[in-house]
Amino acid sequence: MSENLVISNSSELRGLFKEKLMLNGVPDIFADRAADVLVWADERGIHSHGSVRMQYYSERSAKGGFNNDPELKFEKTGPSTGIYHGDNALGHYVAYEAMEEAIKLAKESGIGAVGVSEMSHSGAIGYFVQKAAEEGMVALSMCQSDPMVVPFGGSEPYFGTNPIAFAAPRKNDTPIVFDMATTVQAWGKILDARSKNKDIPDTWAVDKDGNPTTDPYAVNALLPVAGPKGYGLMMIVDILSGSLLGLNHGKHVSSMYKDLSEYRRLGQFHLVINPDFFSSREAMEEKMDTMVDELHENKPATGFDQVYYPGELMEAQKAEYEKDGIPIPEDIMEFLKSETPY
């Protein structure tokens, strides 16, 4: 991958992402949402979930790997529960619509627990919980992904990197948004090391025998974060966003790259909690402000200049990029601006 970067900005990227997706058959409103989710990631320095994904999404769309003419349906199953049937449409759009439904349920009934059934990759899931927190809710979201991680004590890939995202509203600022994969490190870091021919730490990944390896080319699977703890967390994610919705579990989850003409059938799970049903939105938001102030006042450890609240660095990066522009790999920008579908 080229190391050369060009500078862009949110609105340019949004336009380019949307156009390219539509060029490959994605309907207008779906492409619009996907573009927003991708820009959200790049704006915050989560480049692994931004422009770098465009070539893959474009190709998948062109080859029929998303449903660009889906029958989307929200099935309400109780006062606080529902299933959003995505019919294998673009995950960014489906997961967003599902989060809107979950927020509605939470506003009315205190809780919105919505399973998203059958969608494609939905991007950086912090985007969805942030939306809920912007409306005064506390939210959790998690999604299964293609098997790349050994279970604790095992040697074969079983679960996906299975991220968990959480958000809480603040009175005087953007919501607190926390988003983590349940692996030690993201797969993108392995690819990055490969492209630079660099060794990786021996805590990230294992070879085909399940031995920790420092050779990025020998990597067969990633390791769960903190051994049995990450393994348990990724299992929770797979159960709630997979088996609970009658979808594939664990190693049966579809591979991202194996067949771009097939639907992914992925699942996601949103849980939205309305603070007004426990204390009050106002009180919560104030407490969050207080908590952040206190964390900022915490004396930094040797080697740190300050304590940040979880997720703060994303907002700090966004502010920087707003001033200096967003760096995008040159070859990706060339692709985006070209007439090439994928």
Added chain:
Amino acid sequence: MRVSKEELFNLMKDKLQKAGLKEDAAADISDVLTFADHRGIHSHGAVRVEYYAERIAKGGITNNPEYKFEKTGPSTAILDGDNGPGHQVAKQGMERAIEIARDNGVAVVGMTNISHSGALGYFVEEAAKQDMVAISVCQSDPMVVPFGGTDPYFGTNPIAFSAPTNDERIITFDMATTVQAWGKVLDARSKGNDIPDTWAVNDKGEPTTNSRDVHALVPVAGPKGYGLMMMVDILSGSLLGLPHGVHVSSMYKDLSAGRQLGQLHIVINPAYFTDVDAFKQQLSVMLDELKEQTPAPGFTEVNYPGERGKLRADKYDEEGIEIVDEIYDYLVSDDIHFDRYHGKNRFAE
């Protein structure tokens, strides 16, 4: 010392009653403590009785609590514990949550103003035994630095989860959001041992191997554990209008005062999302597949969360539960407590 499960339960129940609790409360606490010892989670078993007894005797655990249950919506409720024993309140809260989830698909129940509730795995397993999926989280006294900080801010803030299968296996996952439990540091101190440099920090926020120099614990996997413990504190503290982070009460500072702790149960009824039998079957298949894996070097097999506890319980059923002699002697004695915990610095012992 080896004791049967029944004997351990009765010894602890008697002691807690002698300390001043009514029988039902003493029984509920004993249930949760026995669960822990039975599964080898000794840090949350009989070792805690002396502290609870002292706290009960000094008024810091309400010995005749008036619990108040308030349903705030179809799927939500708050159970105020009147600073009574957390174990009992959390048990009742989970029973309510299961009922609510049965009829509504999901339940979120907050327990407010409770004392320490013991090993969370107990509560979530109750839900799994009734074909539900459950998560429970609780805040605890500030002992952990934020990532990059030096002053303790959050507690060890555990997360527990349980799900049913269609055989006798129950998935029970229970983790503190620190690298290591405080009990392990105490253990190293008592033996004069060093600790790994990944467990704790000194008062400059620097990793330390000196178990006597520990100022605070560290979050598991740095910023990840930090985010998770914050989430736990928000869900079981701020969301419920309770003290947050550094304001959460200290375990030992004043044993005559209520702890004012919070806990949150989330119960999900699979019947509102899929076919329950198919769901349970799928989880059984998942566990079978994990077990079939070629183990990594140094491992003999892949276990599912909760498996080792179950094996330990089976072993203890045959051989008796291992209890430290000193603790057993205390339990069979007439002593209620020894005034050991009040005013103690949480890091001192």
